[in-house]
Amino acid sequence: MPPKTSLLTLRNIVVALLLIALALLPVYAQLAGDRFALTLFTRIVIMALAAVSLNLILGFGGMMSFGHAVYLGIGGYAVGMLAKEGVYSGFVQWPVAILASALFALVIGALSLRTRGVYFIMITLAFAQMAYYIFAGIARYGGDDGLTIYKRSQFIEALNLSDKVQFYYVCLVILFAAIYLVYRLINSRFGMVLQGVRSNEVRMRAIGFATYRYKLTAFVIAGVLCGLSGALLANQADFVSPSVMYWTRSGDLIIMVVLGGMGTVIGPVMGAIALLVLEEVLSGFTEYWQIILGPLLLLVVLFARGGIDGLLATLGERFTLRRPS
Amino acid sequence: MSAPLLEVGHLAKRFGGIVATDDVSFAIPPGELHALIGPNGAGKTTLIAQLSGSIFADSGAIRFAGADITRLPMQKRSHIGLARSFQITSLFLNMSVLDNVALAVQAHAGHSFSFWRNARAEAALREPAREALARVGLADRAERLTASLSHGEHRLLELAMALAGQPRLLLLDEPMAGLGPEESARMVGMLRALKRDYTILLVEHDMEAVFALADRISVLVYGRIIATGSPDEIRGNQQVREAYLGDAETAHA
Ligand SMILES: Nc1ncnc2c1ncn2[C@@H]1O[C@H](COP(=O)(O)OP(=O)(O)O)[C@@H](O)[C@H]1O
Ligand SMILES: [Mg+2]
Numbered sequence: 001m002p003p004k005t006s007l008l009t010l011r012n013i014v015v016a017l018l019l020i021a022l023a024l025l026p027v028y029a030q031l032a033g034d035r036f037a038l039t040l041f042t043r044i045v046i047m048a049l050a051a052v053s054l055n056l057i058l059g060f061g062g063m064m065s066f067g068h069a070v071y072l073g074i075g076g077y078a079v080g081m082l083a084k085e086g087v088y089s090g091f092v093q094w095p096v097a098i099l100a101s102a103l104f105a106l107v108i109g110a111l112s113l114r115t116r117g118v119y120f121i122m123i124t125l126a127f128a129q130m131a132y133y134i135f136a137g138i139a140r141y142g143g144d145d146g147l148t149i150y151k152r153s154q155f156i157e158a159l160n161l162s163d164k165v166q167f168y169y170v171c172l173v174i175l176f177a178a179i180y181l182v183y184r185l186i187n188s189r190f191g192m193v194l195q196g197v198r199s200n201e202v203r204m205r206a207i208g209f210a211t212y213r214y215k216l217t218a219f220v221i222a223g224v225l226c227g228l229s230g231a232l233l234a235n236q237a238d239f240v241s242p243s244v245m246y247w248t249r250s251g252d253l254i255i256m257v258v259l260g261g262m263g264t265v266i267g268p269v270m271g272a273i274a275l276l277v278l279e280e281v282l283s284g285f286t287e288y289w290q291i292i293l294g295p296l297l298l299l300v301v302l303f304a305r306g307g308i309d310g311l312l313a314t315l316g317e318r319f320t321l322r323r324p325s
Numbered sequence: 326m327s328a329p330l331l332e333v334g335h336l337a338k339r340f341g342g343i344v345a346t347d348d349v350s351f352a353i354p355p356g357e358l359h360a361l362i363g364p365n366g367a368g369k370t371t372l373i374a375q376l377s378g379s380i381f382a383d384s385g386a387i388r389f390a391g392a393d394i395t396r397l398p399m400q401k402r403s404h405i406g407l408a409r410s411f412q413i414t415s416l417f418l419n420m421s422v423l424d425n426v427a428l429a430v431q432a433h434a435g436h437s438f439s440f441w442r443n444a445r446a447e448a449a450l451r452e453p454a455r456e457a458l459a460r461v462g463l464a465d466r467a468e469r470l471t472a473s474l475s476h477g478e479h480r481l482l483e484l485a486m487a488l489a490g491q492p493r494l495l496l497l498d499e500p501m502a503g504l505g506p507e508e509s510a511r512m513v514g515m516l517r518a519l520k521r522d523y524t525i526l527l528v529e530h531d532m533e534a535v536f537a538l539a540d541r542i543s544v545l546v547y548g549r550i551i552a553t554g555s556p557d558e559i560r561g562n563q564q565v566r567e568a569y570l571g572d573a574e575t576a577h578a
Pocket of ligand 2: 369
């Protein structure tokens with residue numbers, strides 16, 4: 001049986017609609033006068049970027065990092081600390097956020113990637129918690145109260161990040177670019193190595209790959225993308241605090257990836273939308289909304305291994321099978 | 326006689342109290358199909374593991390194509406032309422059959438820090454992979470998911486992956502393991518064809534296959550080589566009969 005090559009599957013239609021809806025969201029918010037939707041979805045887009053970055057190493061590379069939120073903090077503090085010192089230029093802040101995240105990822109990765117399984121999880125977690133306590137202890141930058149950012153990153157005259165719509169589109173363009181980057185990456189030689197490592201690392205080494213350096217590179221790329229997400233998050237909140245890198249935040253990112261679908265490019269975006277919208281809706285009913293989230297996650301893990309994205313693909317197949325030919 | 330391609334001298338390896346490799350020395354000249362036989366637990370897989378570099382010997386030396394590779398790490402050995410197929414199938418089950426072999430090709434096609442170009446569209450990776458698949462008779466399975474193949478096909482894919490790196494020496498650990506009679510016959514045919522182009526160290530349990538294919542045979546018992554010789558010499562060796570072949574083989578002969 002030849003593999004199906006049709007682009008017009010249920011899953012692809014949903015993905016296309018989703019991307020269009022994200023692109024048109026500010027129009028809806030404007031027409032409906034729903035300012036809150038814009039705020040919520042700006043946050044969703046930023047967290048989706050973080051989830052996409054985690055998916056690169058978790059979903060495609062099989063590296064179960066439990067400290068990925070640390071880069072949200074690194075990126076955020078790069079912006080916050082520079083702003084506090086009077087440096088508002090985004091042309092300085094963002095490259096610093098990127099470089100600092102890369103450096104952090106390089107150090108954490110270099111040490112943790114020599115280990116496997118539970119040890120890897122524990123080391124990544126430990127580094128993130130260490131960063132959390134270090135930033136909580138720096139009084140000049142607000143300690144555990146956090147640091148208010150009085151001016152958003154400045155780029156050029158025409159671009160004003162304090163404008164909600166403009167800021168949303170900046171975030172969205174970066175998210176789309178990151179998705180495309182990951183898409184190219186995972187289908188390249190580098191991506192094939194990454195997927196081979198997830199599938200069977202011993203065999204990868206036996207056929208001649210020095211796997212460590214490829215894993216480390218992926219780890220750094222993921223850290224950089226997440227650091228960028230942190231810089232955006234700090235701008236959106238006009239605030240950064242150590243809590244963005246607390247281990248539960250790393251857990252949220254993992255949930256987004258698993259919920260949306262590990263190892264598909266768009267899955268984490270679906271997961272971010274699902275988790276954050278669910279949180280918003282459910283927390284309106286009860287403050288114990290996580291009691292509902294828990295069983296839901298359990299259902300996904302038990303019955304829909306591929307997450308939402310996988311579910312769409314399965315439903316699509318059923319749909320085409322039933323259709324009279 | 327030409328200089329040996331592989332030369333093993335006084336190799337030894339212990340696991341705690343078990344002597345898995347005990348002062349093993351042998352040499353394989355280019356072009357030979359050398360079979361390694363011995364009862365279960367004799368240390369055949371352990372020996373292959375030391376040759377491929379997945380474990381290091383405690384003492385002794387391994388020379389390949391004139392160079393000392395005793396301490397060379399596994400991924401580097403693969404680059405100088407040593408390819409191993411695993412006794413227990415070790416594949417990328419969630420990738421396509423062609424992807425499996427293409428990865429083996431890619432491992433020998435320079436570094437893989439290429440981030441943009443679609444690897445599945447690179448003829449330099451896909452063509453040699455398809456050739457290797459055709460060579461083992463799996464051409465029509467190329468696009469299938471590896472997990473969906475039969476055990477016999479997995480064994481053939483193992484072989485294709487070993488071939489994809491254009492090795493100078495094939496280390497085959499029980500390629501016939503778990504195959505039915507028909508599939509075994511197919512594999513023997515395959516190995517007979519490969520024998521023309523490759524130097525091969527074959528670990529195998531199937532005596533009929535070994536005696537049909539091998540130029541020379543070494544017999545390993547309790548980590549020690551007790552005899553090396555042509556199939557006829559091994560058949561006639563009294564020590565080997567007592568230690569290993571037993572009555573079954575005598576009845577055959
Ligand atoms: N990693 C290991 N740790 C401890 N003992 C091992 C290990 N690998 C093999 N052995 C032991 O070494 C001996 C040789 O095993 P092996 O090389 O697998 O034999 P064969 O492949 O000839 O059946 C056996 O007694 C086995 O139990
Ligand atoms: Mg064995």
